[in-house]
Amino acid sequence: GQNxxxxxxxxxxxxxxxxxxxxxxxxGFNGLFWYQQHAGEAPTFLSYNVLDGLEEKGRFSxxxxxxxxxxxxxxxxxxxxxxxxxxxxxxxxxxxxSFGAGTTVTVRA
Amino acid sequence: DVKVTQSxxxxxxxxxxxxxxxxxxxxxxxNMFWYRQDPGLGxxxxxxxxxxxxxxxxxxxxxxxxxxEKKERFSLIxxxxxxxxxxxxxxxxxxxxxGLSGNTIYFGEGSWxxxx
Numbered sequence: 387g388q389n390x391x392x393x394x395x396x397x398x399x400x401x402x403x404x405x406x407x408x409x410x411x412x413x414g415f416n417g418l419f420w421y422q423q424h425a426g427e428a429p430t431f432l433s434y435n436v437l438d439g440l441e442e443k444g445r446f447s448x449x450x451x452x453x454x455x456x457x458x459x460x461x462x463x464x465x466x467x468x469x470x471x472x473x474x475x476x477x478x479x480x481x482x483x484s485f486g487a488g489t490t491v492t493v494r495a
Numbered sequence: 496d497v498k499v500t501q502s503x504x505x506x507x508x509x510x511x512x513x514x515x516x517x518x519x520x521x522x523x524x525x526n527m528f529w530y531r532q533d534p535g536l537g538x539x540x541x542x543x544x545x546x547x548x549x550x551x552x553x554x555x556x557x558x559x560x561x562x563x564e565k566k567e568r569f570s571l572i573x574x575x576x577x578x579x580x581x582x583x584x585x586x587x588x589x590x591x592x593x594g595l596s597g598n599t600i601y602f603g604e605g606s607w608x609x610x611x
Contacts, residue, residue, distance in 0.1 A: 428602040483600055487537035
């Protein structure tokens with residue numbers, strides 16, 4: 387199975403940068419995902435890493451180190467609309483996706 | 496446009512009732528999933544299916560069953576609803592063998608179930 391840890395909450399100021407860390411222990415690894423979820427809504431896909439390194443998508447970047455079982459999601463130039471829960475998820479060899487509990491990010495003016 | 500549709504957005508059911516949650520996807524995906532989401536616990540996998548009539552238990556299958564009679568439809572069944580099954584239920588789908596570039600799971604809008 388998978389054991390996925392991420393911080394419960396983070397607070398940052400509009401325009402700032404926030405880094406959300408995710409560590410995982412897995413019996414098989416076939417990719418790591420980050421999702422954004424606003425209250426009362428379904429998760430929406432942000433990024434996907436299967437090889438080590440940094441993937442950049444506009445204001446959002448995600449990093450993966452498979453040897454360390456570690457990923458982070460970097461949110462730059464924070465906006466109020468970025469206030470949401472961010473979910474780290476790991477896919478195993480059986481293609482099941484296991485999720486961390488999520489990190490609630492609050493952006494303050 | 497990609498679409499995963501859950502039939503009911505909000506339901507209130509009584510303890511002991513049989514409850515059906517329906518999910519339909521229009522992307523010809525092989526994999527379909529049912530998750531429940533609770534505060535502080537994140538998304539937990541109940542069941543998944545990788546083909547018609549195939550099903551695999553997830554992390555918390557107790558008290559639930561599923562049905563996949565057609566490729567596009569995956570149903571979650573609560574045989575006898577209990578108050579601890581009050582939760583938000585999310586259906587999702589994906590390709591059987593996702594590629595390396597940007598594949599993702601697609602989620603439905605969620606079904607909020609309250610058991611009283």
